[in-house]
Amino acid sequence: MNVLVLALIGGYIFHLLHIPIPWMLGPIVVIVMAQFVYKGPLKWTPLTIDIGVVIVGTAIGVQFNVSLFNNIGSILFYMIMLNIILIASSIGVAYLIAKWIKVPVKSVILGTIPGGLGQIIVFAEEEKVSDLGVISYFQVIRLLLVVVVVPFIVAGQVMSKHETVAPMTSSLLFLIALSWVCARVSQKLHIPVAYFITPIIVIIALQLATPIAMPPVPSYVMAIAQLLIGAHIGLMLKPDMIKLPVRILVAGIVSAFALIILTLGSSFLMLFAMNTTFATSFLSTAPGGLDQMVLLANAIKADVSLVSMFQTFRLLFIFLLILPLLKLFYHWLEKRQNQQQVFEKKNEVRVKV
Template sequence: MKGMLKVLSLAIIGGYVFSLLHIPIPWMLGPIFSIITAQFLYKGTLSWSPRLQDIGIVILGIAIGEQFNLSLFKNAGILLLYMVLLNSILIASSIALAFVLSKWSKLSLKSMILGTIPGGLGQILLFAEEEKDVDLAAITYFQIMRLLLVVVVIPFIVSGHIVSKSAINIPMSFNLILLFLLSWGCAYVAKRFKMPIAYFLAPIILIIGLQLASFDLAPVPPLVMNGAQLLIGAHIGLILKPHMIKLPFRYLVAGILSSVGLIIITCGTSFIVSYTLDYSFATSFLSTAPGGLDQMVLLADAINADLSVVSVFQLFRLLFIFLFVMPVLRYYYLFTAKKRAFELEQDIMTKS
């Protein structure tokens, strides 16, 4: 509990300072910066419950559900085509980038691919843990570095495209508390049934369903959204541990280069989306950026980008990676392992 209170204090200080400096999404970036800094200077215990991050994600899901534009699905066929195309470009570019960096850093290609593919941090690491011949520490570092650089760099790239949101003083209401409890319960049940990204997706589906049923829903106050930023930012800030920088120097540099490379690639693909689908640059970039779904949507909300478009594109990327790319990689790795075992057996038989 003491460790969590320390993290909460650091997160509040960081968020407050960043808000005074008018930095984009201050209540997420501020906690990330202050907590990462503290971990390298403070030797005591710092801790944060994953459940607190889940609370922030549920709040975010409610806000998205309330603002979701169902007319987006009128062009579902065109959107699907673009999402498949853009994600195919992203995955192909990730593998090409991994191949080049693997040659330079001397890290195995398999480990580099798993470190470079822009999937969810937890799911990629679970996949990597099941593989026996990968460098799990390097993969963890690569994925965390990607997440941190995307979250820190992209707000400044799109900050010039901010459309100011009108300041609305929305009071906290009992109805919103009930809505949160209902959303949390639905997310918990969905999680038990193995729904992907349950704490994010279940509230969105619930809120859209309630709106279609003509329920009058309480809006999420800006103060509560700031709290969601803080809860998510504190979790991200604790991910990078000081011991992770003890990896070989080439691994450390390759992790930064892979993240920067992915940002450049998605910056290019965002122009395709912006030009062909007539979305703003901010909406297009956040839709294709290789960051976490919750962070990109929080930033979209902060700069008044199209939440529906960003949510759909980011969600599709995660599902595309875990329902298609990861199974293909698993099959490929099993096939190559069996092939190597067969060739070794044949070689032994030939020599005998």
């Protein structure tokens, strides 16, 4: 079955129903449903998601408000503070859920921390963490629920947005192509979320270094990005995941909603401290995918620059700080458990003697 056809059908239906970000939510819902009905293969090349993310990154770079760098000190403070709150909340939720579903805490922590699925799974494999199926399910169900629920929390603002009527220009095509080439190079250098971060950095650098006027981004270009990314997300929830125990299935949903509620609360701190709109503060702190939250910010005319900064910082914060700290913690925990086992064996020998 053709995934592109399903994505187009879903996007068009959601567009007719005036549902927020229809060209992303429509493909997600239709493709998830199709996987549980259609037993044949649904093929979607990974290249498409990369193209979609590069388009989003390019659009953000074009629209980026470089004047934000004038207040980078205070922005950095709030980014650090809100990420500490988010990570601490994630670990707290993971600890409570692990006790409930009788799964090792370190597995649930990796399932609950809002990082990229691919990087989290690689980390879990390197650390020989068990329950990869549980980790994958928790990450995927959180992403799906955030992408589906968050747009309706700001639905009124979404539907008040007028489409940008602008032609596709050769300069925009050039910027997308340049972003693609640079992103490919960045990926080979193992830069985190290269297909999103690289276009933003390259185009901001062009804005700062040259007098080149940035071209407008037509609404249909962003709709194409929504469709490509939405189809990929829809394929992430595999029918096999539903074969997990009911308690784990429910726990994944509970943890996702717990994080949404917690970030909703922390977004009010950002709203009052930085004098932003509710939509901007909520999308900046929401535990969803970077590209999806930025796409939604673009759809509702929230501060795309601020949302992209906060979401990008969160991923880098997790990749460059939290995961290395978890690695050290897991190694310390394993060493302690081994010492405890040796101590218990010595006691058993003494008792027998």
